[in-house]
Amino acid sequence: MTISGFTMVRNGVKYYYPIKRAISSILPIVDEFVVAPGVCDPDDCTLEEIESIGSDKIRIIHTVWDRSRPSPSGGYRVSTASITGRRKGPIKFD
Secondary structure, three states: OOOOOEEEEEOOOOOOOOOHHHHHHHHHOOOOEEEEOOOOOOOOOHHHHHHHHOOOEEEEEEOOOOOOOOOOOOOOOOOHHHHHHHHHOOOOOO
16 A cells, blocks of 8 residues: 655745645655645745655645636635646555
8 A cells, every 4th residue: 555645835935834844744654745836936945945855755746826716715726736736647545
């Protein structure tokens, strides 16, 4: 059996989300961890922060979030990024 983790993040460092600690904390219990970062603002270093973890368990799937589709609550829908993360690579469940 393979245990996978998944997250999507955009501008995590810019908005003080502890992305490095969050990913590092789950790595001991998963076989792979998939990260789907959106395209970050120029002043954000979220992707570099993730890459600095240096684990071969981390798989990065680069995504572009469609921010042109506002949700009814006034936020933006990022479900497309979630679907893209599931579709781009095999995550096997034995």
